[in-house]
Amino acid sequence: MGRLKLKCCKCGNVMETLPSSSQDIIIDEESGEMLYWNGKKSGYRTADCLVCEKCQEKGC
Numbered sequence: 184m185g186r187l188k189l190k191c192c193k194c195g196n197v198m199e200t201l202p203s204s205s206q207d208i209i210i211d212e213e214s215g216e217m218l219y220w221n222g223k224k225s226g227y228r229t230a231d232c233l234v235c236e237k238c239q240e241k242g243c
């Protein structure tokens with residue numbers, strides 16, 4: 184397991200750690216992919232389409 188390298192899909196900001204709101208992780212049963220909670224608006228998302236805290240706050 185390498186180090187977590189997440190990129191915000193809105194602003195491109197590299198997140199060293201998960202946004203505090205995205206600590207909730209589930210495994211998608213169909214694809215086996217990890218899904219991260221990304222706020223009420225976005226719901227669960229895969230690592231490559233996560234949105235950083237700043238963009239979440241903006242709600243765009």
Ligand SMILES: [Zn+2]
Nearest residue numbers: 191194235238
């Ligand atoms: Zn962002």
